[in-house]
Amino acid sequence: MAGLRTTINPDKATPSDLFPNAPTPLREHDETTHFSIIDGQGNRVATTQTVNLLYGSGLIPVGAGFLLNDEMDDFALKPGTPNAFGVMGYEANAPKPGKRMLSSMTPTFMESKDKVAVLGTPGGSRIITMVLLGILGYDDGLNAQQVAALPRYHHQWLPDVIETEKGSLSAETVRKLRAMGHTVIVPGEVKGQRSSDAWGNMQTVEWNKATNAMDGGSDPRNPVGKAEVRFDKAKVH
Numbered sequence: 001m002a003g004l005r006t007t008i009n010p011d012k013a014t015p016s017d018l019f020p021n022a023p024t025p026l027r028e029h030d031e032t033t034h035f036s037i038i039d040g041q042g043n044r045v046a047t048t049q050t051v052n053l054l055y056g057s058g059l060i061p062v063g064a065g066f067l068l069n070d071e072m073d074d075f076a077l078k079p080g081t082p083n084a085f086g087v088m089g090y091e092a093n094a095p096k097p098g099k100r101m102l103s104s105m106t107p108t109f110m111e112s113k114d115k116v117a118v119l120g121t122p123g124g125s126r127i128i129t130m131v132l133l134g135i136l137g138y139d140d141g142l143n144a145q146q147v148a149a150l151p152r153y154h155h156q157w158l159p160d161v162i163e164t165e166k167g168s169l170s171a172e173t174v175r176k177l178r179a180m181g182h183t184v185i186v187p188g189e190v191k192g193q194r195s196s197d198a199w200g201n202m203q204t205v206e207w208n209k210a211t212n213a214m215d216g217g218s219d220p221r222n223p224v225g226k227a228e229v230r231f232d233k234a235k236v237h
């Protein structure tokens with residue numbers, strides 16, 4: 001403290017931009033990161049990595065330089081008790097050897113005679129639905145950027161509600177779903193509900209084997225994401 005105090009000039013304000021350590025821009029998602037890659041030989045990678053919640057367990061092993069996750073939350077500590085994403089776990093998900101955790105992470109390859117697509121996103125339990133919407137988008141003929149930008153909505157059995165991203169369903173669709181008996185959560189409508197304006201951070205690449213063209217899509221919700229196509233033709237023999 002005494003050392004720090006000596007750096008303060010009591011008579012003159014110090015301009016903030018004289019300090020050397022300007023904050024580094026956020027390059028990655030806080031908890032979960034997804035990469036989708038196809039290289040010039042047609043090799044492909046879909047990887048979703050996570051520390052689970054913000055800063056994981058908040059613990060760094062001394063000298064290791066990385067955060068420990070808090071993935072134990074994806075096991076059911078007590079049967080019938082939801083995890084942080086509201087996903088219900090039972091005895092099959094107990095934190096014991098031979099049991100399975102409730103991961104929603106869904107790094108995905110789609111492959112047909114003519115096309116290969118790689119896609120994935122962070123987003124907890126909503127990941128599965130976001131990836132499914134992306135798969136259906138490709139199936140409907142959307143390009144990679146359109147797939148990454150698709151509006152999102154989600155139902156995960158329990159809680160028995162349809163969650164929606166802001167503006168993803170029209171007021172008319174919400175009205176019709178409610179008339180059918182669905183509970184629809186619209187961000188901002190009811191205070192305290194699990195809802196947020198924008199979900200996920202989809203990264204996706206598509207290779208059209210018929211034309212040999214590559215295309216990339218990066219979620220417009222995350223301004224630091226970037227789709228990079230370094231070659232527009234794969235060299236696959």
Ligand code: DON
Nearest residue numbers: 031032103104105122123124
């Ligand atoms: O495996 C899972 O489903 C969760 N641990 C993923 C966490 C996550 O995506 C949080 N970030 N957005």
